[in-house]
Amino acid sequence: MSEPIVRVRDIGWVTGGVTVLEHVGFDVAPGELVAIMGRNGAGKSTLLDIIGGLRMPSEGVVAIADRPLAEWRPANRARVVAHLPQNLRADLTMRAEALVLMGRYAHAAQWFESDDDREVAHTAMRRCDCLQYRDRSLGTLSGGERQRVLLAACLAQQPRVLLLDEPTTFLDVDQQLHCFTLLRDEAGGGTACLAVTHDINLALTFCTRLIVLAEHSIAYDMLVGAALADPSWLRVFSDRLHVDRGAGTAAWVRYQ
Amino acid sequence: MTPSREVVVVAALAVGLAAMFVLSLILGSTSVPIGHVVAALSGVSDDTDPLGVVVHTIRLPRSLTAMLAGASLGIAGLQMQTLFRNPLADPFVLGISSGASLGVALVVLASGVGAPVGFGAALGLGGDAAITAAAIVGAAGVLGLVLSASARIGNPATILILGLMCGYAGSALVTVLVAASEPERLQQWAQWGFGSFSGVTWERLRLFAPLTVVGLLMAALTTKQLNALLLGETYARSMGMPVHPVRLITMGGASLLAAVVTAFCGPIAFLGVAVPHVCRGLLGTSDHRALVPAVVLMGGVAALSAQTLSLLPGTTGVLPLNAVTALLGAPIVVIVLLRTRRGTLSA
Numbered sequence: 001m002s003e004p005i006v007r008v009r010d011i012g013w014v015t016g017g018v019t020v021l022e023h024v025g026f027d028v029a030p031g032e033l034v035a036i037m038g039r040n041g042a043g044k045s046t047l048l049d050i051i052g053g054l055r056m057p058s059e060g061v062v063a064i065a066d067r068p069l070a071e072w073r074p075a076n077r078a079r080v081v082a083h084l085p086q087n088l089r090a091d092l093t094m095r096a097e098a099l100v101l102m103g104r105y106a107h108a109a110q111w112f113e114s115d116d117d118r119e120v121a122h123t124a125m126r127r128c129d130c131l132q133y134r135d136r137s138l139g140t141l142s143g144g145e146r147q148r149v150l151l152a153a154c155l156a157q158q159p160r161v162l163l164l165d166e167p168t169t170f171l172d173v174d175q176q177l178h179c180f181t182l183l184r185d186e187a188g189g190g191t192a193c194l195a196v197t198h199d200i201n202l203a204l205t206f207c208t209r210l211i212v213l214a215e216h217s218i219a220y221d222m223l224v225g226a227a228l229a230d231p232s233w234l235r236v237f238s239d240r241l242h243v244d245r246g247a248g249t250a251a252w253v254r255y256q
Numbered sequence: 257m258t259p260s261r262e263v264v265v266v267a268a269l270a271v272g273l274a275a276m277f278v279l280s281l282i283l284g285s286t287s288v289p290i291g292h293v294v295a296a297l298s299g300v301s302d303d304t305d306p307l308g309v310v311v312h313t314i315r316l317p318r319s320l321t322a323m324l325a326g327a328s329l330g331i332a333g334l335q336m337q338t339l340f341r342n343p344l345a346d347p348f349v350l351g352i353s354s355g356a357s358l359g360v361a362l363v364v365l366a367s368g369v370g371a372p373v374g375f376g377a378a379l380g381l382g383g384d385a386a387i388t389a390a391a392i393v394g395a396a397g398v399l400g401l402v403l404s405a406s407a408r409i410g411n412p413a414t415i416l417i418l419g420l421m422c423g424y425a426g427s428a429l430v431t432v433l434v435a436a437s438e439p440e441r442l443q444q445w446a447q448w449g450f451g452s453f454s455g456v457t458w459e460r461l462r463l464f465a466p467l468t469v470v471g472l473l474m475a476a477l478t479t480k481q482l483n484a485l486l487l488g489e490t491y492a493r494s495m496g497m498p499v500h501p502v503r504l505i506t507m508g509g510a511s512l513l514a515a516v517v518t519a520f521c522g523p524i525a526f527l528g529v530a531v532p533h534v535c536r537g538l539l540g541t542s543d544h545r546a547l548v549p550a551v552v553l554m555g556g557v558a559a560l561s562a563q564t565l566s567l568l569p570g571t572t573g574v575l576p577l578n579a580v581t582a583l584l585g586a587p588i589v590v591i592v593l594l595r596t597r598r599g600t601l602s603a
Contacts, residue, residue: 054490078496085494088487093542102484106496112545137540157495 004029005065005192006051006161012059013046020046022059022216030160033187034194035203038213039237044196045086045165047213051194052083052163064161078106082159084150086166086196096141096149097134100125103156124155127182129175143170151179155186162186164195168202180206200237200253204228212236262546265538269553273323276560280319281311283569288315313458319560321456324468325521326531326559328513330551331475333528334535335510338482338544339503340416346528347514349416351398351423353525356518358426359394360448363387365433365441388463391519395511398422403507450576451522453563460520467516474509475548478502482544526581530589531555537592558585 004027013021020043028034036044049055051062053069062069064080072080082103092099103124104117113121125131130148133141141149147170154162164183168176176199184206187193197203203210203224210227212220220233227233228251234241240256281293288307296311329347336345347353363386401422406415434442456464475482481502484492489499517524535550536542558581566580 049490052494054493074493074498075496078494081494083494085491088491092486093536093540094486095541095543098483098541098543099487102487102495105480105484 002029002031006194007063007066008047008051008060009063010060011047011050011057011062013043013050013055014058019216021057021213024060024213024217026211026218026221028161028192028194030190030192031187032192032209033183033207034192034209034211035207036194036196036211036213037198037200037203037237038219042213043216044213048083048163048165048194048196051161052081053077054083075106078157080159081161081163082154082157084154084162084164084167086169088146088150092138094138095134096130096136096138097121097125099138099149100134100153100156103153106157120158121152121156124152125149127155128152129178144172144175147171148175148179151182160191162191162193164193166196166198168197168199176202200234200241204251204253262539262541262543262550265535266546266549266553269550269557273553273556273560276557276564277319277323280322280560280564281315283564284310284315284567285570285572286310287569314454317456317458317461318453318563320461321464321521322453322559322563323556324465325453325517325524326527326555326557327552328468328471328517328555329524329527330531330535330555330558331472331548332510332513332517333530334532334544334547334551335475335482335506336528337532338485339506339510341486341488342413342416343533344529345416347395347510348423348523348525348528350402350419351421351426352395352402352419352511352514353518353523354423354426354430355394355396355398356391356515357394357523358430359390359392359397359515360387360519361430361433361445362394363390364448365437365445388467388516388519392512392515394426395515395518398426399507399511403504406503448522449578451524451578451581453521453559453577456520464516464520468513471509471513471516472552474505474512478505478509479544479548482506482548483542486542486544522577524578524581526578526585527555527558530581530585531558533589534558534592537595 006028008027009025011021011024012019024047036047038044046055050057053072064072064077069077100121101113101117104113104121108114108117122131125134128148128151130145130152133145133149138146138149147167151167154164162183167179167183171179180202183193183195187208195207204227207224209223210220210233211218212233214236219236222233228243231243234243234253241253242256244252244254278290278293282288282290288311292305292307293311295305296308296316333346336347336350337343398419402415402419405418409415434445437445481492481497484495484497485502493499514528531551531554532547535547535554539546539550541547562577562581562584565584566575566577568575
């Protein structure tokens with residue numbers, strides 16, 4: 001396995017006297033697609049924000065490419081790390097293409113983007129199946145359509161670390177599969193991907209590794225094969241989950 | 257390739273501004289034939305042409321002032337609306353203009369330097385500088401309060417309310433000063449409150465123009481960053497924008513513009529909030545790379561139109577500038593907003 005690009009060391013996050021995270025540490029290497037899972041309020045989004053440099057941790061250090069985040073200039077960091085937010089205001093009068101081109105801000109020095117930037121943005125939109133909305137105003141798009149535009153903006157940053165906070169929110173089932181297939185391709189191309197998700201089966205199907213947060217810290221950190229072999233981690237979520245191994249089919253978590 | 261809507265709108269506004277500029281030199285208590293205007297503009301006319309003198313000494317500086325003031329107020333409003341992601345934000349809502357007014361009131365009413373506006377007021381640049389400095393100090397005081405609070409308070413709505421409170425407090429102090437003032441000072445103060453572009457002579461323009469141009473350049477240089485801010489500070493940060501410096505530059509630039517215009521032209525309320533909305537409606541986008549030039553041009557058009565109309569061309573009567581901007585501007589804004597798609601109101 002190649003050298004880790006993300007190193008999380010002993011991260012803690014305390015807000016309003018409440019400890020959300022403590023002693024969280026792990027590494028992520030290029031090519032990994034990591035699902036970050038946990039119950040509501042487990043600190044998944046907070047962890048992702050901290051890795052993205054959007055929040056300063058109360059404790060600990062995150063290093064990207066062997067350099068602590070605090071030492072990165074914002075524009076340099078944005079050329080390496082992209083972050084898909086969980087929710088964003090929806091009522092913008094702005095063309096979808098203009099939003100995706102914002103993903104090129106950290107790359108483009110000039111006032112207007114070059115043809116290359118435009119090409120990168122269009123490729124990203126095509127991959128996210130949203131190039132057809134390029135001239136639509138964001139306020140007129142549905143939640144799922146907008147989510148794909150936002151994902152395209154992240155890809156347009158051409159990051160080496162891609163952080164996604166519930167990327168399949170608002171997406172229909174076909175688009176959920178499309179999204180995670182895309183993420184697997186990204187990881188296959190050498191990007192380190194970390195996705196917060198509640199969908200256990202999507203995670204087991206597409207991701208290489210699961211990190212489960214519980215009780216302020218990492219309860220489980222395992223490869224998908226290990227997760228299927230020993231399903232005790234499912235108890236974190238519910239007593240009503242079981243791994244199902246139908247003959248000739250992939251393992252599957254069913255509800256009871 | 258057909259030119260985009262943005263290019264068409266900006267080009268049309270540029271033509272409109274040029275036309276309004278010439279018209280504002282022609283129209284007035286007496287209308288000046290276009291030949292004299294062209295002669296005065298090109299420097300051909302001499303002092304023996306009384307109409308040329310009118311154009312050169314009164315109308316030209318007035319029109320230049322109106323253009324710069326309109327552009328400044330529009331840009332300051334745009335910056336505030338984007339920064340606070342609030343369609344109602346403008347320098348007045350944040351209390352910045354009230355701070356500037358308080359500064360001016362302290363100088364004019366308390367120390368008696370003299371009214372900043374008024375044809376008879378033979379003020380030197382020293383008086384101007386004092387009033388301008390007082391307006392900027394007043395604006396910066398309010399801004400400092402709001403900024404220091406905004407470093408601790410994340411919620412933009414709370415910051416806006418804080419600005420409103422500062423504005424009320426500033427206005428209250430002005431009222432106290434007004435109540436304690438002599439009648440003729442009150443008269444001058446009231447006239448200042450009407451707003452006017454007429455008080456800025458060539459000499460004063462030498463101070464007014466560079467200050468506004470600096471403020472406008474500050475806005476132009478942060479255009480891309482303002483775009484990123486449309487989606488919130490967190491998103492802007494993830495795009496690689498240094499949020500705090502940009503916030504400081506934007507608020508500093510907006511208050512410089514608001515303070516300078518308030519100092520020289522009085523509290524002109526309407527343009528700051530209205531011009532950005534009209535431009536968003538015309539452009540059909542919130543992209544600041546189109547909005548900033550459009551707002552500069554449209555601010556100039558609006559201010560020149562209001563200025564020209566307030567003079568009631570052909571008569572010797574004069575309407576208060578603030579009355580004209582709001583009375584004529586409000587219906588225009590309503591029409592533009594109703595005719596454009598939903599979502600236009602978002603900052």
